[in-house]
Amino acid sequence: MKMSKISSILIANRGEIALRVVRACKELGIKSVAIYSDEDVRAVHVKRADEAFHIGPAAPAESYLNMNKIIETAKAAGVDAIHPGYGFLSENENFASLCEKSGIIFIGPTSKAMEITGDKMKCKEVMKRAKVPTVPGSDGIVEDVEKAADIAHRAGYPVLLKSAFGGGGRGIRLAKDEKQLRQEFEMASAESRAAFGKAALFVEKYLVKIRHIEFQLIRDSHGNGRHLFERECSIQRRHQKLIEISPSPVVDQKTRERVGEIAVRAAAAVDYLNAGTAEFLRDDEGNFYFIEINSRLQVEHPVTELVTGLDLVKLQIAIAQGEEIPFNQQDLRMNGCAMECRINAEDPFYDFAPSVGPVPSCNIPYGPGIRVDTYLYPGCTVSGYYDSLVAKLLAWGRNFDEARRRMKNALDEFQIEGINTTIPLYRTIMDEPNFVKGELSTDYLERYRVMDRMREDAKEEAKKKASAAVAAVLLQSELVKKAKAKGAGAAMQQKQPSRWKHVLR
Amino acid sequence: MKMSKISSILIANRGEIALRVVRACKELGIKSVAIYSDEDVRAVHVKRADEAFHIGPAAPAESYLNMNKIIETAKAAGVDAIHPGYGFLSENENFASLCEKSGIIFIGPTSKAMEITGDKMKCKEVMKRAKVPTVPGSDGIVEDVEKAADIAHRAGYPVLLKSAFGGGGRGIRLAKDEKQLRQEFEMASAESRAAFGKAALFVEKYLVKIRHIEFQLIRDSHGNGRHLFERECSIQRRHQKLIEISPSPVVDQKTRERVGEIAVRAAAAVDYLNAGTAEFLRDDEGNFYFIEINSRLQVEHPVTELVTGLDLVKLQIAIAQGEEIPFNQQDLRMNGCAMECRINAEDPFYDFAPSVGPVPSCNIPYGPGIRVDTYLYPGCTVSGYYDSLVAKLLAWGRNFDEARRRMKNALDEFQIEGINTTIPLYRTIMDEPNFVKGELSTDYLERYRVMDRMREDAKEEAKKKASAAVAAVLLQSELVKKAKAKGAGAAMQQKQPSRWKHVLR
């Protein structure tokens, strides 16, 4: 790739990540061009960008996913490059290819690399060839019980038998030893034959108490690859990450170097370009298994920024310009500990139901070690058309405990009027004993009954606020009495419900 | 000092520093007790502290400086310790002594150490004995021209002759060589004799293009002292610091170690306790001269926090509890570069006239590398009773240039409605070529005509906004016309002046 200085960037995204890219552009003296749908006409990314173009109605398919319209806008605005953010078109190889054909730099991997990383099976094959460890098991469909037993023996028990025709948890059987494997295989094969006319089973090692640990990668057009250490993202709900932490409490320097080297190798195997993430599962015995490469800047990239001191968006732009990565692997040093809580507009007390609408006021926390990436501002609106992430709250500390305590404080300071958010859940987690010890796993919420704990905490909070609540009620009735005595109806307005109604359950 | 765990702290201060201490207390699980004057009843430190006690009327002498009332409140609230913040009683040895007598831990130096650091002459003597370099010159009054010539010769020319009866710049004469010294000495002596009956002159080395560079110190009750590197605070206006930076662009690692060691020695010489700052002047030839020890936590302490990763307030509390400093000098590493702009409620276009009143709304900047310590919130009031610092805006970057660019962005994002602030001055400085090169001195503003430049920048800004301004005027008259056509008077309200009037000059 030849060097080509970028002087203007269209940001094909919205929300906090669009604002994040605008900030990087401003630092670099690059013109930032935003796009917006009908719904986002007063959104903060529109306000802060140097220019902003309307691209269509609220529905993503007609706006932020409308490739042709975006390319057309990029040409009209005369930009050199497009930053896709995350989500939307960020991992769409067709869009990357369209940019390439239009002579616009796509700030991300090549369409060719994305084609491989986007196809899990193809990617797994490439990784095996590159000696990147994946979850042990069969390479494809196993039709013969002897072969299944052989694979299971090599992978180690327990194993899972997964039907090729199943999905969503259906058709999965657990086998703890060979005897059970043989039984289950027969039953599963019979079932599968009865339903689909043929037996089609995969064998895969069953991993216990899994942690989700990923490595941030960058790779330039000169073939230099680096890893920027790990992030542990085990705290999830239905495969959606909630909290990300770096360093992981279970990764020591030796492991970091070993798995980091594997991650860099994985990136080289697909000739990766720019920032990406290699995701691994870690089992309770400390084994790491590659699962996939996310070929984009991730939501949780600020966690890595806080512990490395690097600015990943500016680094992305430099790489997209054809520059070499300006440091060696050994130049990097991990500094302290950072964590991120994803503040979603969902009600954790009501099965995480979405909560949308106007936010008349909000208090964004700040202070030592605190960073917030958000599109919220007093008077903004949270739209139901797009995803529920409204803010990323980050805390840095010299160590896990300091970061945790700062996060707790910041969660207490964070007030968002008008909508429900996941803040109460995070407040509970910050003091939950297993979290404090770093005892994490992808089933953390269920394993430690965290949702119940959150409800208990809410009860305790209500108890603490009881005197103030009762005082307020007495105060109000006193004021109403006074107003009545004065014959005025004005104070009666105090009985009207307010726009805060969403907050109450 | 024996160990005594602190479980509650009264914060004898207000504004952002009170909030800063509240945050540290919350992290440590310590009960925070605020005090407030009539003026501050709705101030943010009152809202965030666990408890808050009213201590008197607005005037500082009757509230935040009222020692007896504060001690009485501390006893009533049953606190273990008092944090004085900066300003107010923070360097008052009598208050420290009163705390000591009342059995309340004063989070700061002992009254004995403060007695020395508070007396410039006494302090200079102690430092000379400890071989801490001070500004060369006479130890006291010089009556004889031969002696003056001898001292000047040793100090090196040029020198200043200062009348003991002068002050505020009066009675100071510059001598560039011995011949001039003899002439000026005669004239000055004659003048002095005529006016006061006797000649009384000091001889002091004249320092050119001075930089103000200070070293953050901490010292525990076990006699361990450390320096936390330097801050350059050369950008000042009338001896008030405006911008602080760490590292200084002219201090290399060798100099840092050498002068840092001197600073630690200075602290030991007065048996210093807790956090403090050794201030030095650095002349254009790279010589450092000790001037004084500030015996308090300083306004600019977050600059040091950002480059060391330490939390100075929590460290203060640990030392006050009798703990040892938990690291050695060589454990400390300087990470990147940080700078602070002091956002004052003063109008830089109008001779820095104070600007007070309600702040109906404000946008506090955030994002990568940005930290803000402030008492501002939408709906707060800036009081004329207390000092004009309303916010400390901090930017961190891997190097000076990255910090500077981030600061520039953040200054652009920082909007404070209702009052004038020094933000426009800082926006100019961030792009001023000498600042960009790190060419700093205590006369920076005059030397590079920065105020003129600021006015030019404002003009340029107005030019850039001309189209939008004209468009707004056309829009408004169009809306007024429409409203008239509809016969309604409602839209006419648009012609009323608003509470933003202070913003306009």
Next chain:
Amino acid sequence: MEFKIGDLAHLLNAEFVHSLGNDSILIRIDGKDHMLKLLKSGSDEFEFMLDNTFHHVKVMSSSSAEAKLVVDGQPVNVKKHSKLTEVLEKSSGMAGSGGGDRNLTSQIPGRVVSLAAKPGTQVKKGDVVMVLESMKMQVAVKAHKDGSIKEIKVKQGASVARNDILAVIE
């Protein structure tokens, strides 16, 4: 008067004692006196010091029987248990929600993706009546009781707010 806080078992006994002037009042909670100093009072918002602690209270809704508050960012419901008010309520029929039973309401804001029933459809409790979409999630709205759909109040594609009535089941 007695107050019940959220679903806590303990009832609080609290009363207004007297005004101390200067925006201060003395109140008694479970036999203990407390000083309340009012700092700010808006149409649905209070700021006050209670003894020596600051509180910010938003009043979401308030009737003679119940108040829904947000105290320092924390939602708190307060039920008032005075015999007198109970009597008043019953006689004036203020208790609300009488007959609300027929209405199937939306628990979330969203858009109607599809309708699974129409007027006249017989439904059992738990049957899907329609599907809403919000923030990329699809949420099924289920019948809250057995019965016959009397009316569907929304159309496909319509936006609904939380607590909007979606359908009537009898």
Next chain:
Amino acid sequence: MEFKIGDLAHLLNAEFVHSLGNDSILIRIDGKDHMLKLLKSGSDEFEFMLDNTFHHVKVMSSSSAEAKLVVDGQPVNVKKHSKLTEVLEKSSGMAGSGGGDRNLTSQIPGRVVSLAAKPGTQVKKGDVVMVLESMKMQVAVKAHKDGSIKEIKVKQGASVARNDILAVIE
């Protein structure tokens, strides 16, 4: 119409062309067409896109001759130079500040620390009339012209706002 921006030498020629409906209008500035799309319009506040850039404008004050604005946080004064409006102004005496000449006003908010003159005192331009204090700084208020103090409008210890009349000098 012609507009003068702050103290810039260049005059801008600008006019409203026509409304495009849907909150959009076409305007012409120095012969070039621009699209303005109104996003928000309050009593003294506008948000609009001008071509493809967002602007937030606060209107501080506005008359037929001049508008004081804050555009994107930046104060901008706009003077309108149309002969017609000038005539209108003069005839209706709207130009303001007529006779304001006698009044010594405060340029800062603060408290009156001391008075240096009283009614009847003869002062020269630049003489100290009183001292104000604000944010720990003492600021002398000086006579803006030669004359005799006719009236002192404030007392020692009083608080004054910016632009308050402190004294009358004739």
